[in-house]
Structures are given as structure tokens and as C-alpha cells.
Amino acid sequence: MLVFxxxxxxxxxxxxxxxxLLVTFNEMEMRANGSRFWGQRFCEKxxxxxxxxxxxxxxxFPAASIVKAVEAVAPILHAAPERILYGHxxxxxxxxxxxxxxxxxxxxxxxxxxxxxxxxxxFDGRFxxxxxxxxxxxxxxxxxxxAGRAYLFFDPFHAVDHRHAVRIATLQERTHLVPVxxxxxxxxxxxTGTARALSLIEACRxxxxxxxxxxxxxxxxxAPMRPYQIAVxxxxxxxxxxxxxxxRFGSAFSPVERANFLYHRANRHIRDGELAAARxxxxxxxxxxxxxxGFARRLTxxxxxxxxxxxxxxxxxx
Numbered sequence: 197m198l199v200f201x202x203x204x205x206x207x208x209x210x211x212x213x214x215x216x217l218l219v220t221f222n223e224m225e226m227r228a229n230g231s232r233f234w235g236q237r238f239c240e241k242x243x244x245x246x247x248x249x250x251x252x253x254x255x256x257f258p259a260a261s262i263v264k265a266v267e268a269v270a271p272i273l274h275a276a277p278e279r280i281l282y283g284h285x286x287x288x289x290x291x292x293x294x295x296x297x298x299x300x301x302x303x304x305x306x307x308x309x310x311x312x313x314x315x316x317x318x319f320d321g322r323f324x325x326x327x328x329x330x331x332x333x334x335x336x337x338x339x340x341x342x343a344g345r346a347y348l349f350f351d352p353f354h355a356v357d358h359r360h361a362v363r364i365a366t367l368q369e370r371t372h373l374v375p376v377x378x379x380x381x382x383x384x385x386x387x388t389g390t391a392r393a394l395s396l397i398e399a400c401r402x403x404x405x406x407x408x409x410x411x412x413x414x415x416x417x418x419a420p421m422r423p424y425q426i427a428v429x430x431x432x433x434x435x436x437x438x439x440x441x442x443x444r445f446g447s448a449f450s451p452v453e454r455a456n457f458l459y460h461r462a463n464r465h466i467r468d469g470e471l472a473a474a475r476x477x478x479x480x481x482x483x484x485x486x487x488x489x490g491f492a493r494r495l496t497x498x499x500x501x502x503x504x505x506x507x508x509x510x511x512x513x514x
Contacts, residue, residue: 198230200268204261204331205251208233209272212245216401217276219247219298221287223384224254224326234287241390247272249290254323256312257290258331266297273298280304280397284384286323288348289337292364292371296343302400303346306384307354310363311336320356339367346371347400347408349387351379353429372405376412378425386419387411424453431464455484459491471502 200207206228222234233248247269251257266273273279281291281303288308295303310316312323316336346368350361352375365371376383387396392415399407416422423445430438442457449457458481465474478495485491 199247199272200265201228201230202261202264203252204255204258205249205265206230207265207269208246208248208250209269210236210239210244210246210248212239212243214242214244216278216280216301217245217247217273218397219249219279219281219291219300221249221257221281221283221290222251223283223285223287224251224323226250228252234284235282238390238393242394245276249287251286254286254326255328255331256286256309256323256326256335257293259293259335260331262290262294262297278401280401282397283308285309285381292346292348292368293335293337293341295346295368296341299343301344303344304349304397304400305346306349306387307351307357307381308337308348308360308364310360310367317360319359322356337364337367339369342368342370344370345400345403347374348372349374349376349383349412351376351381351383351425353378353425354380357381372408374405374408374412376416376419378422378429379416379419380421380425380428382421385421386415421453424449424457428457428460431460435461435464451484455481455488455491458484459494462494466498466501471498471505474498475502 197209198206199209218239220233220235226234228250233250236248239246249257278301279298281295281298281300283291284306288305291303291305292308309323312327313332313335314324314327348361348364348371350357352358361373365373376386379386387393396411399411427438427441430441446454458477462474462477462481465477475498478491478498482491482495
């Protein structure tokens, strides 16, 4: 049931049999359509009472809209003594940013950002194009946003997500960091499945950190993105290992994973001065993901470097 809507987001309420209210926030790839919310299938299978907050675009849930939405759903919130916030990436940000606004008992966040303001996070340009000064003034997660307990899941090998996680834990009290190695920015995918997600929520409700860490270890072993993450991570220090891992498991990579591996491997060839090999891999990456303009720009830059190198060699011989 649609219970709130404005220019930035929608809120859908689902009544269930759970003793708690789960408040979910979507990741940026999902868009509001008036009838669905992030985590809906899981909540339906487990019959969980849910408020689903869904953005109309990648807007990181502007505070003005959240304030209005919380006022609109106040009767639902007041009827739920236990409120659990749950989200990934921009949704993970919202789960932590609005802990106090919802008077949350628990917040569960996967790979959140402390902010997308380029001035606040100069180390992360992934989402800068979505930053709007009018919508996002003072959007950074702050100490006075904390309430209840929070559990932040992230991959320590993902350097940018790691920096966000550490900064958030420094800013917000009672925030526990739970590493899930070799899952990249898709850590939430390691916990898909009704039984696994329910176990995760219950461990957070009970503040059972040993159980959470055990679940994280088990989830990462079976995580579908693990072979890709290992291969990409190895490029920086063990390129031969990365190539062997790709040769063995690359056929199971998704098209996006394959394209990204080829791109990162090409960049390592460039750093090593192996320009021809890099060009071959960039062409292959573009074949996997032709709509990626970043690949095309990188290839243009490389072609310019190759041309300059050939010209310099010709001049040196003459």
C-alpha cells in the first residue's frame, strides 16, 4: 500500500506477522514505481511488516523528503516498538543517516557512504554526479544521527568502501564493523536467500557479534562475486595469479564483471608499459560493455600514447 509520495521518494507499507517493523531503503539502480520496494520478495516470503522507502532516482534520500515521509507514516512507526533499518549503498547511507529520525533499535547497512559531497569525500568520485547542493546540503552522516545499534557490512579489500566504513564508525557510536572479505561493493549479495537474511537480522537484533562474524565468514565463501573479486584484487600485486584465476573462473563472470576485469587488467599493462597488450584487453572490454563511455575514453587516451611512442621511436632511429 502506497502511504507517501513526493518528488523524491515513495513509501510503501506491507503488514506482516513479524514482531518488528523492517524499514528498507533501496540501492540506486532501483526506481520507485508505486508498487514495489527494495527487499520486497524477502519480506513477503518471511511475512515481515515493512515500510519500504524507494527513491525516484539516485538521490540519497534527501532529508526534507524523509522528514515529511516520517510524519506521514508516524502512526505505523508508533505502533512498532522495535524498528530495524536496512539498506545497501545509498540505502545503507539512509539506514545510518536516519537512525535517530526513526528512533531505530537496529540499523543494518551494507557498503554505505558517509556522504556523496565531493568536498567531504574527495577519495570517492563514484557518485559525485548525483550530488546536488540544493538537495544534499549538510548530508554527511554525523554523531547526532545515531540511535540504537548499527551493523555495517563491507569488504576491507574495497579501499573506498573501507574508508567510508571507518569514518562512519568513528562518527557514530555503537556502530559495529563486520568485514565480509572479497565481496566488493556487492556485499549484500552474499546474504541473499530468506534463511540467510533472517539469520542476519536475528543476530543483529540479539547483538550477537560472534554469530555475525561466523555468518560473514560462511557467506563470503559461497558469495557469487568472490572469484571475480579475488581476480581483480590480485591484479595490483600478483598479476600472474590474477591471469590464472581469470583463466579458470572467468567463464562464470557476469558480463559486467568480465568487462571490469579486462579494464583493470589493461590498466596494469599500461602501468607496466605493455601498451599493445593493454589495447587488446580494452577492445575486449568494450565488446563486453559497448555502452561504457569510460572504456572508450581510456582507449582513445591509450591510442594517443601509442602513437606518440611510435613517433618518438621513429625519431630516435632517424
